[in-house]
Structure formats: structure tokens, C-alpha cells
Amino acid sequence: MDITENIPFSLGAQLESVAGSLQDSYFAHRRIHHISTRLMPSRDEIYEITQQLFALIYPGFFGRLDLAVENIDSHLRDLLENLSKGLYLQIYNSLSYKSQNDDEMLKQRASQVTKNFFKALPEIRELLEGDVLAGFKGDPAAQDTDVVIFSYPATIAIGTYRLAHALWNMQVPLLPRVMTEQAHSLTGIDIHPGAGIGRNFFIDHGTGVVIGETTVIGDNCKLYQGVTLGAVSFPHNDEGQIIRGNKRHPTLEDDVIVYSNTSILGDVTIGKGATIGGNIFLTRSIPPGCTVTAKQAELHYRNRHHSLDRGVVTDYQI
């Protein structure tokens, strides 16, 4: 049954003019349509593929739950067959949708990338186990690693980043960015797939975290919500156009902690073992082992009841 059939409305005679003016608009503003025989990748399919990759990486936690020693082998083969075809198609579309290259060559390249990606999965799993363990060790509210896998946004954001980063390194356009942006939508954590991140990485809470394209992060680092690892300004070329691709985001060496709502901007280096306090705005390098805190803003305290009841405002500082 068409749910819309009983709705007492039709564009009627205006359908013609609305459709016509939209088609005119498609021709006038070409940047925001893609009407072409070469398909764009599909955001919905990419989302589905990431879900299936999580089922592959965290069996029993994501996707099908009733996995036992008896059925794991057949489950794995079915999942791999289906998933690899879907991923191949999105890689192919990402490579081909605006390419002038020979189609056979694009297919071979998509095929090769897909195979290499699946070969890399065990290594990615090893990294992810380290990340989950870092989450458990780093948060007193975590009762076990299960709750970290099951309900921590870091698991979604970092897991998706590590998968997307592998595809980024294989020079697949568009697809890795769509993957990390879907994780950003789910978690509020925005990690560019081009960033380089070491082992045992944890982000607690995470909403508002931004990790820019050329950021480099060592092993055993931890970030809290609202941390920006960003750029401070962009150089422009002689025509006034922005220069793309140069290193413009921070480097965090191993064992660095950055507390909540701190921004570190520019191509600076935070040395091994440094701790950066919360609510700090930092645009310079920090030596290894250094703890950075900000002199807190002077606070003013006013006793509202005094001022309301007796007409006296008590300003004092403690």
C-alpha cells in the first residue's frame, strides 16, 4: 500500500514548472549534482560496510551475536564473501567516478586494494585490542574491557579511523573521508583519515575532539573531550589560493596526555611524556616530560542574596 495515496494533495499543474525549474537549476549549478554514467560511491553502502567490518573485527560484539566455535568458520566466510564484494564496489566507484582512466585498469586497482585491505585486518585488530585496553586502563568508570568495546565512542571513532587510514594509505579517494565523517556523526569525534596515530590510543568522552589531516600521534597517548589538534593558519599561494597538503597540525610524541577542551594549534611538537592540562590554548612546542597548566583566570564572586536582600553587593575573591 502506498502510504501517500490518501493524502489530499498534488502539485498538479505546477509539477511541470517545478520539475522544469529544478532541471534548469541542475544545469546552472553543476557543482552540486552528479548526473553521470559513472556512479558516486554510496554513503548508505559505506555505512553498512563499516558496520560489517566491525562485525568482522569484534565478533560477538557487533553484527551477529550467536557465534560459537562451531559456526565461526562458516559465518566468517559468508561475511567475507558479501563484505568484500560490497567494499570492492565502493572502492571502484571512489576511484572511477571522475576518472578518465581505462576502466579495466580501475577494476584491477580496486581489486588489488580490496585484497590488500583484507590482508591488513589482523594487524588492525591487534592495534584495536591495544586501544580497548588503553580505554579500560585510562578510565576509572570502566568496569571491564567489554563496556569499553560496547559503549565507548572511542571504539567507534578510533576503530573507524584505523580502517579508513589503511584505505587512505592505499590512495583511495573520498571513501576514507566518508567513513571517518560517519564516525564523527555518531561520536562527535572528528579524526581525519590522513592523521598518523600510534598504539594504545584512547579518547575519553570525546565530543568535540578534532584531529587534523597532518597530525602525528605516538604510542600510549590519551585525549579528553573537546581537544583540538588543529592548524593555526593556512599559507596561500601568489594567486591568493590556499596551499593544500603541507604539515600544519601538531605532533604528539609517545605517552602524551591532553586534558579536556584544550587546543593545540600548528605544526608544533609535544615532547614524550608531556601532560597538557585542560582549557589551554597552546601554539608552541613543549619539551619532553613537561606538565603544562594555565594560570587560571581570576574569578569574581558575588553573593546574590546579599545584594538582593540588603542592597549590598559583596565582591570578593577567594
Added chain:
Amino acid sequence: MDITENIPFSLGAQLESVAGSLQDSYFAHRRIHHISTRLMPSRDEIYEITQQLFALIYPGFFGRLDLAVENIDSHLRDLLENLSKGLYLQIYNSLSYKSQNDDEMLKQRASQVTKNFFKALPEIRELLEGDVLAGFKGDPAAQDTDVVIFSYPATIAIGTYRLAHALWNMQVPLLPRVMTEQAHSLTGIDIHPGAGIGRNFFIDHGTGVVIGETTVIGDNCKLYQGVTLGAVSFPHNDEGQIIRGNKRHPTLEDDVIVYSNTSILGDVTIGKGATIGGNIFLTRSIPPGCTVTAKQAELHYRNRHHSLDRGVVTDYQI
């Protein structure tokens, strides 16, 4: 097959008392139910409609992907027929669900608003192309406009805002707010549909951005993550109730940039071409062409290894 049929649980005899106490609760707390012959609009349908509007505006990027010169005309008509009925129904329900007005009048009004909205779409597309281009020009990590359309939260948040703002201007209640709130949920960017925003608008990263109801933004403005354009306090009337509707948010003139995590609060004006740095708390107007930065908080550096190894705390500032 009912998936629940094998679950060995039933409320049994307690079903009666639980259902009864909930019904009592419905009568006792009437503000949070809507049991009525006049239906509320549907959040799920509104979400679906916004998705279809994106398919209409960005053909080949959102919705059906295999669009070619041969099928675009029939695709467009099918989409328009279906979508216009769905939108009409949500507009009608938004207008009628608590109205005492004559039903025929409400239907005519819903019909008129729906038609006017579709007539406005080409103009909205023109604005959105400008926004996408602003995103490409403003971010060195963007390789082309496709990646901006496909994976930037600004595309969802600003696109949804421009559609919702058109309905807001036609005095449709509830519906525009639901639309922008769904975009907020997807992107972390909270733009009130009542705000007025000029051409070529871009928000980078975006998580935590809040743009209040009476904000006015000129052409070519750019915001970063965590920026609040908010109110500083609310006037109350003699009965102590909040006064609604007055201008209480900032005005940004053309060509203004506001960097990450800055709050601009109150009905102040940021003049044409001004640049407001990151992590600033601003409650006053700024003249045109002015660059505002904050004196950074004094930072304290302590070398952890020194203090741990030799019992000496080295406090120094660089």
C-alpha cells in the same frame, strides 16, 4: 516469525496494574502525552522528507545514484510527486495538531505553503552551491567540492537549515525546528531555523557550534568548531516570566571569520571583515576590519622527571 515468542517472560498478572498505572500517569501528567484525534507531525517522516529533499537538491550525491540525462526527468517527477505529498502531510499536521481553526482553511494553507516551498527550491540550490564552494575554498584538507558535499557536516547542517528557514519564514510551527534538530543530532551543529544567514557560509568541523534564533550573519562568513553565537541573559516580565522573541543574539556583518571554541554573546555587532581568534569570550561589538585575539593565559611548565627524580620542582615560563 515473532522474535519475542520464545522469550520465557511475561508480565502476566502484573500487565493489568502496569497498564493501569501508566494510564493514570497519562491523565495526571498531560503535558507529555498527545492522545488526540489531531495527529502530531512525525519525526520519522520528517527525517525521511529531509533525506528526499537532499536527493532533489544534490542529485547523484544523495538518494538514487544512477542518474543520467535519460532518466533524470522521470526520476524528478516521481520524487516530486511522492515527496510533495509527504511534506504536505507534515506541514498540515504541524499547522493543525493543536489548532482550533477550520480544517478546510488549514488544508488550503498547508497546500499553499507546500507549493511555495517547492517554488523556492532553485533559489535554495543556488545558495547551497555557494556554501559548498566556500567550504572548498576555506579548507586546505578539501581536495575538491565533491568531498565537501559528500562528507562535510556543514553540508548537512547548512543545507537542512536553509530548507527549514524557508518553512520558518512561512510560519510553519514545529516542523522547521525538528528538521534543524535532526541535523544537530547528525552533525553537532545547532542552527536555529529562525537565524538569518547570508551567502557562501561555511562551518569547519562544526561539533559544538550553536547559532541562536535571532542571530544575523552576512555573506562570506566562516565559523569553526565550538563557536557559540548566543544570548547573554534573558529579560523577564513583571511576573518573572521570560520574554520571548526579542533580538538577543549577535549580528555578524559580511566577511567575518570566527575561530574555534569562541563564544560571542548578546545582541552585539561584529563589523564587516573582522576576524575573531579562537577561545575568546566576547560580549561587545567589534568595529569593521578588526582582528581580535586574547592575551593568552600565563602557562606554567613543570618538568615532571626533575621533580620525580631529584625531588626538585622546576617551575619556569617560556
Added chain:
Amino acid sequence: MDITENIPFSLGAQLESVAGSLQDSYFAHRRIHHISTRLMPSRDEIYEITQQLFALIYPGFFGRLDLAVENIDSHLRDLLENLSKGLYLQIYNSLSYKSQNDDEMLKQRASQVTKNFFKALPEIRELLEGDVLAGFKGDPAAQDTDVVIFSYPATIAIGTYRLAHALWNMQVPLLPRVMTEQAHSLTGIDIHPGAGIGRNFFIDHGTGVVIGETTVIGDNCKLYQGVTLGAVSFPHNDEGQIIRGNKRHPTLEDDVIVYSNTSILGDVTIGKGATIGGNIFLTRSIPPGCTVTAKQAELHYRNRHHSLDRGVVTDYQI
């Protein structure tokens, strides 16, 4: 039709080695799989259950919309039958998936918890009506309570928290945390189910809010976007392991307001009626009735046009 059947790709001979290396990986990295006869709870089912609970609590707003006096009774019974079975299963799986306890005992406990939870719903509804009303009273952009229920992230975040908190108090593992984390994903508001929150609670905008596990909040409190009620540091035991469970987050007494992007850290007490301004970093207790503001950072203003056009930089402060 299998959508993947026409895709010209297969892992082919490599399926064997990929499946094999993944199985090796499952054995090598056991923390991130759950291949076991005892099932984990299901994130998808928990999401569906929370949706149905919202339909039960806000009838006519969420879930089925066409509710009238004539059908509310049968609707309620159907919903309760279905929902209670689904919730029972997730509670049972949460209790049993890694338990060594007798299965009969676990079933009885799951059954008792499920029944107690449904008995608590009318009381939760009463609290939620207070929260909705607080939202309406506290935001000048709210036209009525309907728009608060329908489109405010606070409704999702606080509503889910109150449901999850009831299950947390009944010592159900995992499930409550998954529920609040799904609300975090939808709203950017991260409330730990262990926190204690009084009546008439409102969070405006909300993206970036973090409310930690041992936070206590009194009646009639209001928070804005970006507020962290967090811990300042974690004590470790003699083996260097983090100590879990102690009170490490703030207490807010009744009638406290905390403005946007402020962090209050540690087990401090904000006294009754206190108001904490925006963008403040606070690690100490505040007496009742006190208004706290920060001395704003000194701002620097530079007129860009002057410096560009005449080679003169005008630094001034206003």
C-alpha cells in the same frame, strides 16, 4: 535479488588465507571477541527498546501517533507485552553473558528486575514532565512544551538517562551504559547512568556536555552546552592501578545554573542557588547563592586595513 551478485569481484583463492588469519587473530587477541554460548546483549535491540520506552512515556509524540481514548488501552497492552519481553532478554543477557551463576537464578533475577522497572515508569514520567517544563521555562526560544519534547536534545538525553539510571540502581551491568551512550551519540550529551540528578533538570543545546559517574545534581538545575562536570585526577593504588568507584565528580545543590563551556572538576560542592558563568575552569567549592564570573582575558584589537594599507599596525585595547 542479491545486490552483490553482479559485482565482478571475489576474494577467490585468498578467502581461505584471509579467513584463516582472522581466526588466528581471534585466538591471539581474545579481549575483543565474544565467541561464546552465552550471548552479549544487542546494541540494536537496546536502541529499539529505548525507542519503545519513549513511545510508552510520551504517547502520541514518539512511536505510534494515532492514539485516541478509544485505542489507548489496547495499544498500551500490545506495547507492554512486546517491550517487556525484549527488555527482559537484554537484562538477562547483560546479567548472564559472563556470569558463572546458576541460569535459573539469573532468569529469576532478570524477571524481577524487569517487573520492578515497569512499576517504576509512572514515577519516571512524573520526573520527565518536570524536566520538560523546566526546558520550556528556561529557554526563550521555546514556544510551548511540545517543541521541547519534540525537538530538544535534552528530552532524549535526560529521558534516556532517567530510564538507564533506574536499571543502574538495580545493578544491571552494561545495559544502562549502552543506553546513555546511544543518547550521547544522538545528542552530544554524555550523562553517566550512575550520576544522581534531581527534579526539573534542563540542558540547553547540550553538545559537549559531560556528567561523570559520581556527580550529584539537586533540583531545578540548568546546564548549557559544553559544560563538563568531571574528575580532576584519579588516585592509583600501590600497584599503580587506577582506583574505581570513589566520589570524584562535583555535587551541585538545588537551583544551580552553569553557563556554556564551563568545566567544574573534582569532588567539589556548588552551593544552593549559585550561578557559574560561561567559559570558567573551576576546581573548588562555591558557597550558596554565589555568582561566579571570570575576569575576561585581555583582548587585543588590530585594525587589519590600517596595517595592510599603510604599513601601520594599530594595537589598541577598548
